[in-house]
Amino acid sequence: MEIIDLTIHELHEKLKAKEVSSVEATRAMLDRIEAVDGQVNAYITVTPEQALVEAEAADKRIAAGDIAPLTGIPVGLKDIFITKGIRTTCGSRILENFVPPYDGTAVAKLKEQGAVIVGKLNQDEFAMGSSNESSYFGPVKNPWNLECTPGGSSGGSAAAIAARTATATLGTDTGGSIRQPASHCSCVGLKPTYGRVSRYGVIAYASSLDQVGPLTRDVTDAAFLLGAVAGHDPKDSTSVNTPVPDYVAGLASGVKGLKIGLPKQYFIEGLDPDVKRAMDEAIALYKSLGAEMREVSLPHTEYAVATYYLIATAEASSNLARYDGVRFGHRAEDARGLKEMFAKTRAEGFGSEVKRRIMLGTYALSSGYYDAYYVKAQKVRTLIMQDFLNAFNEVDVLLTPIAPTPPFKIGEKLADPLQMYLSDIFTIPVNLAGTCGISIPAGFSAAGLPIGLQLIGKPFGEATILSTAYAFEKETQWHLKKAPL
Amino acid sequence: MKITRSEVEHVARLARLELSDSELDTFTGQMDGILAYVEKLNALDTEGIVPTSHAVPMENAFRPDQPAESIGVEAALANAPLRAESFFRVPKVIE
Numbered sequence: 001m002e003i004i005d006l007t008i009h010e011l012h013e014k015l016k017a018k019e020v021s022s023v024e025a026t027r028a029m030l031d032r033i034e035a036v037d038g039q040v041n042a043y044i045t046v047t048p049e050q051a052l053v054e055a056e057a058a059d060k061r062i063a064a065g066d067i068a069p070l071t072g073i074p075v076g077l078k079d080i081f082i083t084k085g086i087r088t089t090c091g092s093r094i095l096e097n098f099v100p101p102y103d104g105t106a107v108a109k110l111k112e113q114g115a116v117i118v119g120k121l122n123q124d125e126f127a128m129g130s131s132n133e134s135s136y137f138g139p140v141k142n143p144w145n146l147e148c149t150p151g152g153s154s155g156g157s158a159a160a161i162a163a164r165t166a167t168a169t170l171g172t173d174t175g176g177s178i179r180q181p182a183s184h185c186s187c188v189g190l191k192p193t194y195g196r197v198s199r200y201g202v203i204a205y206a207s208s209l210d211q212v213g214p215l216t217r218d219v220t221d222a223a224f225l226l227g228a229v230a231g232h233d234p235k236d237s238t239s240v241n242t243p244v245p246d247y248v249a250g251l252a253s254g255v256k257g258l259k260i261g262l263p264k265q266y267f268i269e270g271l272d273p274d275v276k277r278a279m280d281e282a283i284a285l286y287k288s289l290g291a292e293m294r295e296v297s298l299p300h301t302e303y304a305v306a307t308y309y310l311i312a313t314a315e316a317s318s319n320l321a322r323y324d325g326v327r328f329g330h331r332a333e334d335a336r337g338l339k340e341m342f343a344k345t346r347a348e349g350f351g352s353e354v355k356r357r358i359m360l361g362t363y364a365l366s367s368g369y370y371d372a373y374y375v376k377a378q379k380v381r382t383l384i385m386q387d388f389l390n391a392f393n394e395v396d397v398l399l400t401p402i403a404p405t406p407p408f409k410i411g412e413k414l415a416d417p418l419q420m421y422l423s424d425i426f427t428i429p430v431n432l433a434g435t436c437g438i439s440i441p442a443g444f445s446a447a448g449l450p451i452g453l454q455l456i457g458k459p460f461g462e463a464t465i466l467s468t469a470y471a472f473e474k475e476t477q478w479h480l481k482k483a484p485l
Numbered sequence: 486m487k488i489t490r491s492e493v494e495h496v497a498r499l500a501r502l503e504l505s506d507s508e509l510d511t512f513t514g515q516m517d518g519i520l521a522y523v524e525k526l527n528a529l530d531t532e533g534i535v536p537t538s539h540a541v542p543m544e545n546a547f548r549p550d551q552p553a554e555s556i557g558v559e560a561a562l563a564n565a566p567l568r569a570e571s572f573f574r575v576p577k578v579i580e
Contacts, residue, residue, distance in 0.1 A: 070561070098564055101556050101561070101562065102556060117567075150557060194542075195541045195543075208540060238539070240542070294572050300529075302525075303529065304523065308527050310523055310526075321501075324501070325566060326566075326575055327564065329562035329564070331567070337576055337577055339501070340503075340574050341576050343502060343503040344503050346501055346502050347505075350502075355502060358500050359493070359497065359500060359562055361520060362499050362500040366496065366499060373523065375536055378536030379535070379537075380526050380531060383534065418519055419521045420517075420556065434539075460546055
């Protein structure tokens with residue numbers, strides 16, 4: 001096996017045994033990026049010099065016997081994470097030349113462990129999109145089929161795992177932006193419970209929904225990476241002060257007697273037959289492992305997409321007000337007066353999906369419409385949360401598809417934003433409910449495209465969905481299959 | 486029609502976004518379609534339901550009021566499109 005194919009825990013063992021150095025691993029990854037990223041476009045910025053300095057420092061630590069799970073591991077970060085001294089664009093022209101003066105908390109935690117940052121990953125502009133086509137830096141291609149999208153918005157973070165141009169990556173998930181690309185690229189992606197990971201130094205899209213999480217080659221890696229970034233942070237007043245369990249220690253606890261719920265609203269007519277088959281096989285496997293399957297109902301599922309596109313756009317319109325050309329980022333030239341400078345700067349700096357969402361959100365918050373749209377959506381959000389609480393009175397975990405179809409073609413859904421929004425129907429409710437979900441590889445379509453399986457847990461039930469996912473992974477080989485690149 | 490072109494123009498002004506004629510046309514059509522779709526929420530009776538603004542029930546997060554390190558003037562101004570001494574410089578405000 002080549003270095004670029006290894007998981008975090010496999011590479012960790014080799015680093016610890018001094019079979020491989022971090023500099024060798026980092027060089028291998030940088031060479032791989034050089035060789036294949038021209039086809040994939042997963043990276044916006046590659047940081048070879050800095051990465052090699054960090055790798056040398058990691059090797060010194062390891063030589064001194066000081067090794068943490070991520071010491072010396074080459075990782076990539078979605079370009080939404082603020083990184084001191086490394087350009088951070090959020091996939092937008094408006095931040096094309098923005099070099100942050102500080103590190104966010106998740107990044108600082110990775111650095112403390114001695115992880116090596118090889119670069120910043122492509123994404124939909126301001127994390128708004130389901131296909132990675134809204135990036136100012138061009139679409140990301142799916143390593144399983146370069147004509148397909150890798151999903152979004154953390155498309156680069158997922159594609160880099162599949163292309164083997166990072167050992168692990170961090171993404172963010174507001175309506176499915178970790179889980180859906182993980183599904184489309186056949187990797188593991190976990191969206192933690194809201195408040196589990198600090199959002200300090202993560203560029204805000206929709207603040208009541210955004211959450212940071214890992215994208216990895218297997219479930220064990222997801223447990224390591226989540227453990228590294230989770231925890232309370234005084235710099236994020238919405239981070240929750242609940243102890244972080246040892247996610248790795250509990251992985252092998254099995255599913256015997258576990259009650260798994262199948263929400264009937266997620267197994268609908270119109271589900272792609274390949275996706276349906278993968279779900280049926282997964283259900284049969286869990287049964288054979290001793291889990292108890294039960295149908296449950298999440299009756300407000302069909303209202304989730306409408307609720308999301310009011311709440312998320314309203315929050316986005318407020319969050320993105322800061323991009324006005326005054327303190328950082330792009331500024332339009334030759335404006336007559338301040339107001340014109342604002343309007344022109346934003347016109348030049350934002351792409352059409354971002355403009356569309358700012359417009360929708362501004363409308364939903366505007367005088368005369370606030371109650372009818374925004375408050376109404378907040379009330380329906382309460383009903384959607386209640387659905388999950390009720391279901392979790394009956395079962396421990398929910399099993400659902402991630403997406404109604406396998407990855408779609410680049411350009412296929414660009415003309416109709418509403419069709420694009422509806423592709424997130426199975427992931428959005430988890431963000432609205434604020435709970436946790438994981439996507440794991442569960443098979444391939446007849447055309448050879450990846451299909452993911454979603455396990456949804458109770459709030460702060462990450463350990464349970466991880467051990468449930470691990471039980472599946474141990475019995476299947478899907479996560480070992482490599483993209484033809 | 487859920488939204489007219491002139492309403493879209495008004496929203497663009499509120500959002501401080503200069504939109505071209507073709508963008509105004511496109512957004513009017515697309516926003517109309519999306520707003521028609523979200524109308525489905527009206528099928529639900531939400532009388533007496535408390536709105537959720539946050540996923541985790543939370544009270545104010547307090548911390549001791551102690552001075553801490555800040556990033557400093559030079560770092561804060563390093564990304565400024567235009568500066569003058571220790572200030573951000575902008576086009577004239579009074580029109």
